[in-house]
Amino acid sequence: MKKIIFVLLGLIAHNSFSQNYSQYVNPFIGTGGHGHTFPGAIVPFGMVQLSPDTRIDGSWDGCSGYHYSDSVIYGFSHTHLNGTGVSDYGDIMLMPTMGKPGLTPKEYSSKFSHKNEKATAGFYSVKLDKHNIDVRLTTTARVGYHEYKFNKAGNANIVLDLNHRDKLLEGEVKIIDNKTIEVFRRSEAWATNQYIYARIEFSKPMKISGKTFNGKNENNTFSGTKLALAFTSAVKKGEKISVKVAISPTGYEGAAKNMLAEGKSNNFSEIQNQAVADWNKELSKIEVKSDDKDKLTVFYTAMYHVFTQPNINMDVDGKYRGRDNKFYTANDFGYYSVFSLWDTFRGAHPLMTLIDRKRTADFVNTFIKQREQGGRIPVWELASNETECMIGYHGVSVIADAMAKGITGFDYEKAFEASKNSAMQDIFGLNAYKQKNYISIDDEHESVSKTLEYAYDDWCIAQMAKILGKKDDYEYFMKRSQNWKNLYNPNNGFMQARKNGNWYEPFDPNEVNNNYTEGNSWHYSYSVQQDIPGLIQAHGGKEKFEQFIDAIFAASDKTTGREQVDITGLMGQYAQGNEPSHHIAYLYNFVDKPQKTEEKIKYILDNFYKNAPDGLIGNEDCGQMSAWYILSTMGIYSVTPGKPEWETVTPYFDEVKLHLEDGTTRVITKNTPKTELKTLGFENVKIAKDLKYPEQTVSPVISADRIFDFTTQVKITPLNEKDKVYYMTLDESDKNVRKTFKVYKEPFTISKTTIVSTYAERNGEKSGITTANFNRRPNHWDVEINATVNPQYTAGGKLAIIDGINGDANWRKGEWQGYQGQTVEAIIDFKSPQQINEISSTYLQDSRAWILMPKKVEYYASMDGKTFILLKTLENDIDPKDTNVQIKDFRTTVLPTEARYIKVKAxxxxxxxxxxxxxxxxAYVFVDEISVK
Structure with a gap:
């Protein structure tokens, strides 16, 4: 009897262990099209991402280092980014070759064929055609395992090139013995100061057979900012050389400890099997049933992509490099890196609160430490660097969501203070946002998107305050969370930019411009996740808001303005390929039309996720694209992270089993009541009581001619007809006059350069103060420009370059005129002859944005506008490689000259x-003010 029980228990254990979900993972999904994924070996959340590199040029579709359309491999490096829109990583690159070793990418690279390439969870293999070498790769969290099989006899080389992909700031290779080397690489790319160390162990003795370096060679140590070495050994036909690479963010000692802990094995298959087991442990958290193997592959590959990052970023002993580049030890949590929060707060992190609450707490603890050591919680953190990429401070969404769902394991008070700290900065438009309750074009670029996303983040902080019983903080941030109302235009229902107090015109909701982040007004006009009932009310009720949701799907799928490669997967103007659209289809639930949510979600699931290299409709974005798929197939989505509830839809699969950390299992079918799905996983969460908070009064709109000849009429319009409006004017004659606000009754006329300030009041609540500047023209010149301005960069028209208003270094605010690929010729007509002594014109350089100084600027004079005499030529002296954003005034004095016309040629x-x-x-030429004295 005991024997039978033993056998039965063994069978049960075996069956449980043998659930091989990793068999459905296809790492090639997303490596084609614009998915930006990589196919190499990784374990869940591992520090090592060991993958081939087919791109070394930093191209957009090569952000991960690999693109399925390529046919050349340059090498195998140990760090890669999963689906980002900016290139980085590719650290510690090794490449096997044969014969005379070459140390340039052209020499050591090799052709390959996809028919000789294989990728599974935790494993990658390929045949390098040039020298008939078979490569196999697998990994642990911190150690990459390489196996190279040389199918011909001869000299086998392993090339280490530290100049691979991004810019090498410092490099070092230490020869420990003939089988061991240590490597240090400090590099600059998206992360401007990335440190990585490695310990490399060869399975047989290797000797240096080639080297190139521009630094020192002392005590078997090579250094420099150009550094590549080749290590060589004779091999027989079919012989294998194994290489183990342990990496560390802290130092050689950390790499050695990581090697000792995870690099002991010499059995490649053992490590591969362990990687598969690691993946099955994570993938088994959600079981789905389907007879369609492609659907299973898409689902489990989606989970694989979600679990690819954030990446553990500490040594086995907990030592890590903080945001201040000092060393710390994480004693009771895991310290992570790679936080693409603008993307992942929407779906990937809410998914983790459901299936990995412990790791969610680790993420929050990481945020707290990054605030303590780097000043702020992360925005888009990479390798202990804050890239400042994208917008908002969405770490607060992750924290609020964790707190609202009862996740413990971090200090709530510290998390709140770290969140509040981010909201009280004076950067990226926040100063204006705090003072007047919205950001205008005059304050900061991408003003609409920043206002809307800050407002959502502020709501998240308010939810933390409510949980902690901080009434004053709750009221303050709930009031700020209503700032979206200042950019909601009731005349058209869109979120519209404001400039100089007025609505920015001309307005086209299809236009992609610098007022929005990777999108247009369509994409952002639904981004009030924290107050959807308020947005519905602003539109005039559920029926009208339903029509507005219908409108985005019915609109033309053509965008105007700037080309934005991220806008993909279009259904009308809805863009599944980019994150701001991800919640929109679920909004039908809020207008009592769930059948429309069903229709849209099913279409997206059926058409935009495929088992193919181009199977992702847009960038994977560190798991967000896949997290949307996973949640939606389960029948849930977090429209408002920070609320312990899901929006629901009919599950895509017949049955889903969700295995939670508390040991319970939830079974979801197409018949599961929506009420059960709504609180799935958070049924027992205690919800804090609602508190009262003030309703925000919206800032009025000021309209008049920004530049006028003699007079202009100023009109102030409240956005709520119940508001009482006050205003104040200041002109040059009011310098010593104390002025106060007075009640606005009707439009008024001004004849001088004037500052107009206004606010609205309702029930004792005042709006922020909106200020506008109206300038009387400093001259009555005319100007003709013989070049075609880019419609994105008109600065309001041709007179902008002689209106006396100077653009600043933030050219995205719209005060510069931009001309691409053209010499710019401007002819100024003074209307009558003038005595000229000095001429100047200003230009801008932002090399990364393709804006470069003109090669030279010429100034000409004429009396008749036809015959021009060259007065002066000024050569540019700013290096085009200088990436600092800067303005140069090409100013010169000239001999006193009488002329009616001046020509400026850039x-x-x-x-x-x-x-x-x-x-x-x-390249672009950006020109602003031309002045003549």
């Missing part, structure tokens, strides 16, 4: 050179 740079990321593209 010669464009031409095509961008090979060293530039946009090589071959035409």
């Amino acid at each position: 010669y464009h740079f031409g095509k961008l050179p090979e060293w530039h990321q946009g090589a071959g593209g035409e």
Whole structure:
């Protein structure tokens, strides 16, 4: 009897262990199209991402280092980004070759064929055609395992090139013995100061057979900012060389400890099997049933992509590099890196609160430490660097969501203070946002998106305050969370930018411009996740808001304005390929039309996720694209992270089993009541009581001619007809006059350069103060420009370059005129002859954005507008490689000259050179103010 029981228990254990969900993972999904994923070996959340690199040029579709359309491999590096829109990583690159070792990418790279390539969870293999070498890769969290099989006899080389992909700031290779080396690499790319150390162990003795370096060679240590070495050994036909690479963010000692802990095995299959087991442990958290193997593959590959990052970023002993580049030890939590929060707060992190509450607490603890050591919680953190990429401070969403769902394991008070700290900064438009309750074009670029996303984040902080019983903080941040109302235009229902107190015109909701982040007004006009009932009310009720949701799906799928490669997967103007749209289809639930949610979600699931290299409709974005799929197939989605509830839809699969950390299992079918789905996983969460908070009064709109000849009429319009409006004017004659606000009754006329300030009041609540500047023209010149301005960068028209208003270094605010691929010629007509002694014109350079100084500027004079005499030529002296955003005034004195016309000719740079990321593209000339004395 005992024997039978033993056998039965063994069978049960075996069956449980043998659930091989990893068999459905296809790492090639997303490596084609614009998915930006990589196919190499990784374990869940591992520090090592060991993958082939087919791109070394920093191209957009090569952000991960690999693209399925390529046919050449340059090497195998140990760090990669999963689906980002900016290139980085590719650290510690090794490449096997044969014969005479070459140390340039052209020499050591090899052709390959996809028919000889394989990728599964935790494993990658390929045949390198040039020298007939079979490569196999697998990994642990911190150690990459390579196996190279040389199918011909001869000299086998392993090339280490520290100049691979991004810019090498410091490099070092220490020869410990003939089988062991240590490597240090400090590099600059998206992360501007990334440190990585490695310990590399060869399975047989290797000797240095080639080297290139521009630093020192002392005591068997090579250094420099150019550094590549080749290690060589004779091999027989079919012989294998194994290589183990342990990496560390802290130092050689950390790499050695990581190698000792995870690099002991010499059995490649053992490590591969362990990687598979690691994946099955994570993938088994959600079981789905389907007879369609492609659907299973898409689902489990989606889970694989979600679990690819954030990445553990500490040594086995807990030592990590803080945001201040000092060393710390994480004693009771895991310290992570790679936080693409603008993307992942929407779906990936809410999914983790459901299936990995412990790791969610680790993420929050990481945020708290990054605030303590780096000043702020992360925005888009990479390798202990804050990239400041994207917008908002969405770490607060992750924290609020964790607190609202009862996740413990972190200090709530510290998390709240860290969140509040981010909201009280004076950066990226926040100063204006705090003072007047919205951001205008005049304050900061991407003003609409920043206002809306800050407002959501502020709601998240308010939810933390409510949980902690902080009434004053709750009221303050709930009031701020209503700032979206200042950019909601009741005349058209869209979120519209404001400039100089007025609505920015002309307005086209399809236009992609610098007022929105990777999108247009369609994409952002639904981004009030924290107050959807308020948005519905603003539109005039559920029926009208339903029509507005219908409108985005019915609109033309053509965008106007700037080309934005991220806007993909279009259904009308809805863009599944980019994150701001991800919640919109679920909004039908809020207008009592769940059948429309069903229809849209099913269409997206059926059409935009495929078992193919181009199977993702947009960038994976560190798991967000896949998290949307996972949640939606389960029949849930977090429209408002920070609320312990899901929006629901009919599950995609017949049955889903959800295995939670508390040991319970939830079974979801198509018949599961929506009421059960709504609180799935958070049924027992205690919800804090609602508190009262003030309703925000919206700022009025000021309209008049920004530049006028003699007079202009000023009109102030409240956005709520119940509001009482006050205003104040200041002109040059009011310098010593104390002025106060007075009640606005009707439009008024001004004849001087004037500042107009206004606010609205309702029930004792005042709006923020909106200020506008109206300038009387400093001259009555005319100007003709013989070049075609880019419609994105008109600065309001041709007179902008002689209106006396100077643009600043933030050119995205719209005060500069931009001309691409053209020499700009401007002819100013003074209307009558003038004595000229000095001429100036200003230009801007932002090399990364393709904006370069003109090669030279010429000034001419004429009496008749036809015959011009050259007065002066000024050569540019700013290096096009200088990436600092800067303004140069090409100012010169000239011999006293009488002329009616002045011609300014700015010669464009031409095509961008090979060293530039946009090589071959035409550079811009950005010009602003031309002045003549």
